[in-house]
Amino acid sequence: MVAPIYIVAIALGIAFSLGFFGKKSTGFATGLFYAALAAISFISVQWFTGFIFNGQSSTEVFTAGLKPPFSISLQMGLPEAIITTMINLAGFMGAVFFADQLKKYGVHLMITYLLLIMGLNVIVMTRDIFNLFVFLEISSIAMAGMALVTQEKKSVQAGFKYLIATAIISALLLVGIILTYNYGESLYINDLLAANLTGIKAGATAIFLILMPVILELKPFPANGWGLDMYQATHPVVGSLLSAASATASIFVLYKLAPLGGDTGMQVIAVLGGLTFVASNLMGLKQSHAGRMLGYSSIAQTGLVMMVIGLQPVLGEHTLFIGFSILLTHFLAKAGLFWLRGILNTDKLKEWGKLRNTPLLLFVFVLFIVALTGFPPFPSFFGKWELVMQLANSGHGWWIAFILLGSLLEAVYLFRWVGYSLKIKSKEQTEQKAHKLIPVYLFAGILLTSVYFYLSHFYPDSMMQYVPLAFVALMFVLEFLPAIIKNIISIGGMAAYSWLLTDQYLGEDNLRFFFALIFLVGGILTMIPGFRQKGKRVGFYPAAVMMYAGLAMLISATDLLQFFIAWEIMTLGSYLLIIRGKRSIKHAFSYMLFSLGGAFAMLAGFGFAQAGNPGIGLDVLANMTYLPHLTAILLAIGFMTKTAALGLHIWLPGAHAEAESDVSPMVSAILLKAGVFGLMLLFIGMGAEAAGGHPLVIALGWLGALSALVGNLAASFQEDAKKLLAYSSIGQLGYILFAFSMMTHLGWLAGLTYVAGHASYKAILFLGIGAVVIRTGTHNMYQMGGLIKKMPLTFIGVLFAIITLAGIPPLAGFAGKWLFYNAVIMKGWYLQGAIVFTAGIIAFLYSFRILYAVFLGQLKDQHRKVKEAPITYLIPMFILMVGIMIFSAQPHLVLKPLGNMISGFFPSNMLDWNGGTALTSLGYWNGFQVAVIIMIMFAILTGWLLLTSRKAKKVGQFNIVYAAERPERPETTHMAYNMFAGYNKAVGFLAAPGITNIWRKIDAFFHDLGDWMRRIYSGNAQSYLIHIVAYTVIVFMIINFGI
Amino acid sequence: MITLEYITLGTGILLMLMGIWGLFTQKNLIKIVIGFTLVDTGIHILMVSIGHIKNRTAPIIDDAVNASEAADKVVDPIPQAMVLTAIVIGLGITALMLTFVVKMAKDNNSLNVSNFKSLKW
Amino acid sequence: MESNLNIIIAIVLGVIILIFAALAIYHKKLSVAIIAAGAVSLLASIMYLLLAAPDVAMTEAAIGSGLSVIIFFYALNKIRKHHD
Amino acid sequence: MIKKLLLFVLLAGAGVMFWTGISDYEVKQDLNPIASYYADQGLEETGAANLVTAVVVRYRGLDTLGEVVILFLTASILGFFLIKRDGKNDFRESSEILKTASRLLEPIIILAGVYVFVNGHLTPGGGFQGGAILASALILAYLANPNDSISKTLLKITESFSGLSFVIIGVLGIILAGGFLDSTLLPAGSIGNLISAGVIPIIYLFVGLKVGSELAGIVTNLKYAPKNESE
Incomplete structure (x- = not known):
């Protein structure tokens, strides 16, 4: 082992x-x-590996x-x-x-750089x-x-501000040091820790003047302009050094010194850190400058870690793990992002679309952002998870709310940025210099490697889950292959995995088997249209497989953590799928925000649910002790963002409608069921029957009924065929929720049938309409018509699906309706039932x-x-049709x-089976008989129609009736345009986008608030000095006089 | 009872506060740097005062102070050593600040701190 | 008593220091302000002598009131040159 | 005006804060344990009669190294501005009297500086003070002959050489004595002599040279500081 003092000696020497050396x-x-x-x-790596692998014990160097x-x-x-x-x-x-700049500035820059790194090393190691x-x-x-390296007016000013700010901070620190020396009679940190100076007021002030400058070095809000x-x-x-190296060192200094302040000090640190985290993310919302936005995000993240340090008394032994993660x-991520900024050489967020020209860089960029926003399986996710769990265990619900709010705000601006980079095309090429790419790729590699260690740490035995x-x-690795081969591999993988799951769950756990069937068989079928694609279809397969992987993991999750990881993976995959659509940028963004909001509600819910329980197995849902009602609500909200219940639905129409033709069925037919699966787990956990009278469940019933009504109504008023289908999903999921x-x-059975x-x-519908969209190049129904002649097979499929949807006998939809x-x-929910029934009638409108x-x-x-x-669209459509039949x-x-299976939860069996006939106290129903009868009726009717309508005349294309098109708005003469205008006038207000407006207002509120708050950063160096002193004095006053 | 230490401590703190006042109110960049040097000097006075012990001599062992009884005769050398370091550091920072000021003054043809607000929000 | 004398000197020094500090902050002419700041340092170094810190006194005199002032003037000179 | 009032309230708050910090201050009667250890053992352990020097060079040697680094750093950063220097300087030719006087004074000042830093372990003074004095001699030379500046290369080499030597002595301390910057790698010698106190005089020599050359370097660089409006 080389003694750490050589870090100083070598760097200085x-x-x-x-x-x-001269020029x-x-x-x-x-x-x-x-x-x-x-x-x-x-030297530092050697010590690091020594501690990790050789059981090295820590050492102290005495100068x-x-x-x-x-x-x-x-x-x-x-x-x-x-x-270090x-x-x-x-x-x-x-x-x-930095190689270019080093060449330009020569030894001066090298000296400065080297001394910077050396200084940071020493502040980490020193005990004085x-x-x-x-x-x-x-x-x-x-x-x-280093600010001078850019040699612009702006950077000189920034350097000056930094210099005087740190000078005044150091001055405060110096006062703190001499006072501490006076009362503690030592400069050695260990002595001071033992001395416990906070007992006397002056001693506490001395410590305050040591801790406050250290906090100020971390750039707390608002003293951080x-x-x-x-x-x-x-x-x-x-920027990368500030964010990655300097902040890291300062955080460690705070960690080292925080115990000096005792419990009060910890509390103050936690509050100031939390404030910084939320406020910085709030102000980041309005940023359009990449560098400054990264700055806000960096400060926010440091604030979060600061908060974790301050929460030490609560987090106990977990502090280090959480903080470190x-x-x-x-x-x-920050070092990587700053370097990417250097490679792209632009600070306009919208110009980051340049990344599209280098897919690998784009991948790395998204990777960094995703890791930063706390997606699993990256370290910060595990940190946040553990943080939330521990806070819940100790009953600190408000802290959780605070953390999740901040995280969500951060995700808003970071994912907006991801959207730009994924979608906005740019012809400009980025410069590709190896010395600039290597650091970025290396850090991305480390990030990915860390995932393995984290997963194996949390689940040393059940890596199968992953x-x-x-x-x-x-x-991701196979991206270079042509699309057809990747399609085969994906389908093969899913088939193999579904076989595995079948083996595991069929007969054992039919609920899981049922959903596994939907997720994976559905997955395979919806992948078939992909065979049509030529070329590589870059980005599609990883995203699709990621979504299905998440869904599959959802099935096999045995504890809350696994469930949440699966959930987030699924969300991420579906986001990346949805954003592929041509005009998807804002819809995918809104999808992501709702999903994350829901996920955070779930995270908090999981935290509360496991509080007071010995483990985090899914069975804790059955035994919630801490705030059980709130927990249930949070979890329900989380799941319902995926099922798009009324109020949380506004992301859905755009996301589903604007997705690519073969993506829409994936995200609509399959993805939405994940939320249903979650809700079922929740209900089962709440104690199925016992939960019958639970106010939450009653409220959800109403919500489901209203969703059905509003969803169907809105669907009827759409001009866009895919939007119509999307709104209809909201309605259908409303039925399911209800x-x-x-x-x-019976309710559950009906629900499962609906699922x-x-x-x-x-x-089938999204495949069929998707195919129409591909062929006609439009979503608008008034630009279509008469396609039965050109696409008869598609028509048959869509007709078939519509019959099922509308619940018309003989197809399965009727079985659902009947149940x-x-x-x-039997339940006696007549009022809600009436709403749902009305909704069912409205469904005919859009079906027609x-x-x-x-x-x-x-x-x-x-x-x-x-x-x-x-043909690739027709095959899955017809397979599904056979299934329905x-x-x-x-x-x-x-x-x-x-x-x-349901009998396990609801023993009172109200449904009997007599062969193929279902019996309830209200009547009976035999699917086969119904089908036969309907077929006969259909045949008779058709015959009658054929006989009686001989006089009907075909209207030719150039019939005078159609000659009156208004050239400026040809759609107005189309029969299907504004088809239900009358109904719209009467009940359209129900489907008005009131909820959308509410969300928009919330969004605007936060953006405006952020915009208003950042006005304190006036740019004036003097006001920044005032901020620093005022911040210190005000915190001092609050601590001492409780103002 | 007023002692030397209280007077110098008071002077140090007041000087610091005056320096801070200068930082707060003066618009001229050079004045701001001057304010910083005043704060620095104030802290140095404070530090030396804290190391002082009544009626003792400088921490140098010579004919007047015997090595064996030094602990009872001299003032605390540690704050003095720290102040030595701090003074030199202060000089380094002052020089650097002035360099920035010169550069900024040449770039914008102004010494008024309010004129350097191209970065904000 | 000797210490009484010291106290009186210290009070006088303190007052003068603060007066010079006010001068350094408020005097319109930058060169006067700089010299006043140097004087603060010089007087502070006398105070250090009272406080039995000859090393500090020497350093403050040489650096605070010597070099520091020189550097200020160099900077001022640069800026002035430009303004002319 | 209201802003000023608010600022004054803030200042008063800062005053309260600092005052609270010294509110429990009592006039001390004794040294604290660490200081009395230095007072008792300092002379013996370091051989330096000036306890401040003992603390600065040995006990808190790392701080001293750090402060030398700060001046070095400042000088380096000033070097950023010199990428496009035009070689001209701003001072007018000085008077004959100043020239003569400086020629006369320079050697004396330099001698005084050297004396201060090599005697730092015995009397008040040491590397910083001596270095500062040395630097003023060099500055005087500039003032007298603005166009005939002392070779920058010489300054640079002195600076680097003395810094490097400081670090090497520090490392030698690990090898030959108890640790980094342990000044006892040479025998303490008889107290009171110039050649005593182990390597303290040597370290102070290098500190003095380094501080002197760095300060002079800072002034030189300031002299050639940015000329062009925009780079």
Whole structure:
């Protein structure tokens, strides 16, 4: 082991020797410079590995050959080793990135850079507060100097602000040090920790004046304008050093010194950190400058870690893990993002679409953002998870709310940025210099590697759970293959995995088997249209497989953590799928925000649910002790964002309608069921029958009924065929929610029937209409018509699905309806039942509209050459049709086992099976008989129609009736345009976008608030100084006088 | 009873406050740097005062102060050593600040701190 | 008593220091302000002597009131040159 | 006006804060344990009669190294501005009297500076003070002969050489004595002599040279500081 003091000796020795080199021998100097950085990195890495793998014990270096407190000592323990490794890694890689500037500025820059890194190392290791001051000054000065690298007016100003701000902060620190020395009679941190100075007022003030400057170094809101300017105006490498190296070191200093302040100090740190986290993210909302936005995000993340440090008394032994996990992700992602900023060389967010030209860079960018926003399986997710769990365990619900609010705000601006980079095309090429790419890829690689360690740490035994995740990773690796091969691999993977799940759950846990069937068989079928694609279809397969992997993991999740991970993976995959649509950018964004909001509600709910329980198994849902009602509500909200219940639905129409033709069925027919699955787990946990009278469940029943009504009504008024289908999903999911909320055997059975039904007919409809959209190139129904002649097979499929949807006998939809009304009557929910019944009638309106407008009527001139739907679309449609037919004829094959399963939760069996005949106290129904009877009736009717309508005349294309098109608005003469205008006038207000407006107002409120708050950053160096002093004084006053 | 230490402590704190006042109110960049040096000097006075012990001599062992009884005769050398370091650091920072000021003044042809607000929000 | 004398000197020094500090902050002429700030340092170094800190006194005199003032004037000179 | 009033209230708050910090201050009667350890053992352990020097060079040697680094850093950062320097300086030719006087004074000042820093372990003074004095001699030389500035290379080499030597002595401390910057790697010698106190005089020599050359370097760089409006 090389003693850590050599970090100082080597860095300083080489920094001093660099002065020998003039302009002529820069080459050699550069070599020496990199050697120094490599050497100090080596030392810290060596200690790091020593601690991790060789059980090294921590060591203290005594300078001057004397023990502290008589001399200055440096400590090297595991935390120090980790932090210095991070700093040195960021330093070394930053220097690699910096090669151009190093050449330009020569030894001056090298010296500054090297001393900056050295200073940061020492402030981490030192155990002497005055020594801390000296090296803090070194790093601050060096950092301010680095601002000059861009040599613009702005960066000089930023450097000046940084310099005077840190100077005044250091001045405060110096006062704190001398006062602490006076009362504590030592400068050695360990002595001061033992002395417990907070007992006397002056001692507490002395400690306050030590801790406050350390907090100020972390740029807390609102005394941080100087830091933001620095992020904005300096070279990206300086930004990366500020964010990754300097903040990391400062955080560690705070961690080291925080115990000095005792419990009050901790509390203050936690509050100030939390405030910074939320406020910075709020102000980040309005940012349009990439550098400054990263600055806001960096400050927010540091605030979060600061808060974790302050919550030590609550978090106990978990503090280190939580803090480190969040810090690590922040460190890797922020350094990477700042470097990307350097590669792209633009600060306009909308220009980040340049990344599209280099898919690998785009991947890395999204990876960083996703990790930063706390998506699993990245470290910060595990940190946040553990944080929420521990806070819930100790009853700190408000803190959880605060954290999740901040996280959501951060996700808003980060995902908006992701949207731009994924969608906005740019012709500009990015410069591809190896020395700039290597650091970015290396950090991305470390981030990905860390995932393995985290998963194996949390689940050393059940890595099987993560096979789907590995499959996703494989799909990323296989991106270079043509689409057809990737399609085969995806389908093969899903088939293999569904076989595995069948083996595991069939007969054991039919509920899970049922959903596994929907998720995976549905997955396979909806992947078939993909065979049509030529080329590579970059980005599609990883996203699709990610979504299905999440769904599959949802099935096999055995505890809350696994469930949540699966949930988030699914969300991420579906987001990436949805955003592929041409005009999806804002819809995918809204989908992401609702999903994250829901996920955070769920996270809080999970936290509360497991509080007071010994483990985090899914069975804790059955035994909620801490705030059980709130927990149930939070979880229901979380699940309902996916089922798009009324109020949480506004993301759905756009997201489903604007997705690619073969993506719509995936996200509509299949994805929505994940929410249903979650709700079922929740209801089962709440104690199925016992929950029958639960106010939450009753409320959900109403919500379901209203969703059905509003969804169907809105669907009827759509001009866009896919939007119509999307709104109809809201209605259908409303039925499902309603059915499950009844909490009876029949209700659940009806619900499950609907689930299966919706999965199949919605898939057929979206495939069929998707094919129409592909062929005609429009979503608007008034631009279609008469396609029955051109696409008869598609028509048959859509007709079939519509019949099922509308619940018209003989198809399965009727079975659902029959069960449903039986259930309603038995439950006695007449009022709600009436609403749902009305909704069912409205469903006829849009069913008719879509059939008529698209397939019947006059064929448009421009569609004369339209071909039948692609065979890849027809195949899954017809497979599903066969499925529906089998189910319609022999419903007991499916319903009976499901019924048996439900009997486990609802023992009062109200449904009997007599062969293929279902019996309830209200009547009986035999699917096969119904089918036969209907067939006969249909045949008779058709014959009668054929006989009587001979006089009917075909209208020719150029019939005078159609000659009156208004050229400026041709759609107005189309029969299907504004088809239900009358109804719209009468009841349209029910479907008015009132809820959308409410959400829009909330959105505007936060944006305006953020915009208003950031006005304090006036740009004036003097006001920043005032902020710093005022912040200190005000916090002091609050602590001491409780103002 | 007024002692030397209280007077110097008071002077130090008042000087610091005056320096801070200068930082708050003066618009001229050079004045702001001057304000900073005043704060610095104030802190140095404060530090030395805290190391002082009544009726003792400088921490130098010579003919007047015997090595064996030094602990009873001299003032605390540690704050003095710290102040030495702090003074030099202060000089470094002052020089750097002035360099920035010069550069900014040349870029914008102004010394008024309110004129450097191109970065905000 | 000797210490009484010290106290009186210290009070006088303190008052003068604060007066010079006010001058440094408020005097319109920058060169006067700079010299006043230097004087603060110089007087502070006398105070250090009273406080039995000759090392600090020397340093403050050499750096605070010597070099620091020189650097200020160099900077001022630069800016002035430009303004002319 | 209201703003000023608010600022004054804030200042008063800061005053209260600082005052609270010293509110429990009592006039001390004794040294604290660490200081009395230094007073008792300092001379013996370091050989330096000036206890401040003992603290600065040995006990808190890392701080001293750090502060040298700060000046070095400042000088380096000023170097950023010199990428496009035009070589001209702003001072007019000085008077003959100043020239003569400086020629006369310079050696004396330099000698005084050297004396201060090599005697730092015995009497008040040391590397910083001596360095500052040395620097003023160099500055005087600039004032006298603005166009005939002392070779920058020489300054740079002195600066680097003395800094490097400081670090090397520090590392030698690990090898030959108790730890980094342990000044006892040379025998303490007889107290009161110039050649005593282990490597303290040597360290102070280098500190002095380094501080002197750095301060002079800062002034030189300021002299050539940014010329062009925009780079």
